[in-house]
Amino acid sequence: MNAQAPLRNALRTGLRRAIRSRGMILLLYAVSFLSALPLALGFRSAALSVVGSSRAPEVLLQGFDLTVIGDFLKSGGAAVTGVMGTVFPATILFLLLSAVLSGGVYASLRSTTENWTAASFLSACGRYAGRLLRLLCLSLLMYLAVAALLLIAGGAIAHSLTKDAVGEDTVILAQLAVGGVAACALYFLSLCIDYARVDIVLRDRRSIVQAVREGARFLLRRPLSGSAPPVVGLFLLALAAVAYLILEDILPAGTPGSIVLVVLLQQLFMLVRALLKVLVSGIIVAYYEYPHAANVYVPAWDRPPAD
């Protein structure tokens, strides 16, 4: 069996299942929007209290202005930074929420699921929440441990390569190279966690350690094809980001109409991100489900058995 066949099948299947799950895409987008909205509105309140009825900030309609931003931060920075100080705890909460929702996402993208419904989605979220939250805790510890090791080893390697360097180009390139290797290692770890999540949902695995082991084993058997789905997702995300930046640059700054257009563009971009998340998840699930050659025993004879 061609090693690429499962991947091609997974791409097609994942795309099909993502299209089938339009409701889930909208739900995920709505969750990210509603999670960010309170903080954004808090920022608005703080900004209004500082700006008051001054006309100075109007120059910001045309673009960034250091004088206005600097004076604004000095006179009212405490209010704004107070609000923005809640970003970190809010992000942690969203991480926990996302872990719970991933159970519903993967369950909805299984081959056994016919039509997506909000009820089945939420039910799956509840079913796998405990295990996925424990997996999140374990994964954070693993990230910390691996990152610490990489930082120490990478730092030592970078230092030994560059300590006598005369030019910063050598230093920068060495740091980029070491950083790139470290990023690949962390990326590989994140893929293992992804497949572990899929394993928990698809195999209804109880042990998260076993799930991590299975995820790692799955990835190690097919490192290139196994890491392909997220790469496809990243590539498509980069395309979307470039398109967004180009379109945003084209739109004239400063008028209420153009601001509305930019906001619509921003939210369209977030919808695309939700779609890509579901697409990549669908591909991963389909790839994990696929009956891979290594998993199937096919006996072979030189000649057919005698009747």
Place this chain on the structure above:
Amino acid sequence: MTLFARATLSLVLGILSTFIAPATPWFPTPLSPRTANYQIEVSLDTASSTLRGEETLVWKNPSDDVIQEVQFHLYLNAFRNASSTHLQESNAMWARSMHDGDWGFIDISSIRTEDGDELLPRMEFIHPDDDNDFDRTVFRLPLHRTVGPRQTLILRLSFTARLPRLVRRTGQDRGFFMVAQWFPKIGVYEPAGMRGAPVGRWNCHQFHANTEFYADFGVYDVTITTPSSLVVGATGTREEVHVHPDGTTRLRYHAEDVHDFAWTASPHFQEVSDRWRHVAIRALMQPQHFAQAARHLAAAKATLEYLDRSVGPFPYPTLTIVDWPHGVTADGGMEYPTLFTTVSMWGLPEGIRFPELATVHELTHDYFHGIIANNEFEEAWLDEGFTQYFETRIMDDSYGGPCSVIDVGGLRAGDLALTRSPYASFPNPRLAAPATPGWKFPAGQYGVFTYNKPTVVLATLERLVGRATMDSVMRTYFRRWAFRHPSGRDFVAVASEVVHNIHGTRYGRDLSWFFEQTIYGNGVCDYEISSLQVRREPAAPGDTSQQRLFRSTIVASRLGEVMLPVVLRIRFNDGSETMEEWDGRDPALELRYLKPVPAVEAAVDPDGVLVMDVNRNNNSKTLAPARTVIWKYTFKVLFWLQNLYATIAGIG
């Protein structure tokens, strides 16, 4: 051949060569009093980073006083150990990172008169600024014979110096040598009346963490011997080059009417030459920064052109630009007469103009301090503030005001805005006056009060009196004080005279009211529109007309101590405007209008004349604030948060 023999041979050849081939004079007549003239032969041992030098100093008594002692700077002793005043005052990481082998020093082994009398036993270290007995950066030398008024003293000094690890703009690092403040340097004797001196006095401060330098003008003839593998750049013009068979090269440099001599050497320099009118420009670039040479040269020529027009002619025939190697740029650039160091970074995009900014700044210093040689110890604002002020003008005029320094990816910042920001956002802008002597600033505050505040003060003055008048002030100041040592009061006198000549008494009899508040005082400038209220007037009894009047009341306040004349603009509902002038003396001003239309907006200083106003956001009020910008940034914050969550969720 031993090192000693090599050094002696080089020394003898160097001395002979000065007799054989005198330097080509730069100027037909001296531009400065040429008070302190140096002839120095020095050799550099790269293995030990050691300099061995023989110095002949010809010093002319500039006063009518009888001089009984002289005072010298030994700046390199600031890096002798952790007990020096310079290190004690430094809170920086670099000070804590110095180890054995990193330290530098300068030792004098002989001070002889022209008659051969040895004066070294008379040498005594002093510390005029503090009680640190361990500081060795200043010494006094009682003379064997007095020096009468306008008479000449000749001293011959032998010295050895070791360059420290390059942490404070002088030293060595991975084969790169920046040799600055490296020789015994006589202090400045200020006759009575100069810079407000009541009697004649030596002005010779210790080398502090927050101070730079002060010296007299003169002629420098310096012969440098280094390994032939090094590319050398120095103050002045290169007169001779001799390559020796022992692997060393001797170079002779000549500079006239300068007050310092610095040089640099590195095996890695790549040279680019250019020219601006009579000035030969030489850029010594690090290999990885070679592509940025064009940026530095363009910035240098733009600066020379601008300052020639706005201040005065650049007199010297040469200019050397030195590119720092990576890892030693923490202190930014540094200026010396006809040579300055600048900053580059590999891969820096065109829209981030830090290289240009550093070049513009350091080259402008060749005017303010290089030519107008203020006392940097006592009045650093006179060169740092002036240099920074012209840097903002040159950058904003040359590269576009709002985006002259940063213009990349929608992020924009102009130089004047970037300079104003640290001062305006400083937690306590009343901490010190810019005229404070450098070593008396609280730790970490020197920069804001000598660079940033004086810049916004000068920018405010420019906008008050007009650019044409400001340029006239600067040209007069340059003409009158070039190659001399002005004080801040001298500049105030010039500014007052010129402004009075052009504008009469419009800005007072003189400008002392302005400078006393902004430079010699520590007050801040902050004007505000405190309230804008509109009330519809009830109809008077018996008034049958349908017209109603509106009573608009505007209150403007002066929140800071600095009183400056300002303009207020009141806009009414029918589009009409009224301009009012306020001298700013009272803490508040109330304006009342009774009109058929209400006022809708009030602004104090609507044209941004008062650059030094620390909060421009309170300068206006409107009855119909547009919330569009708030919504724009609210949605930006929403978008960034959504992306942050999506990214984190993707990783987790």
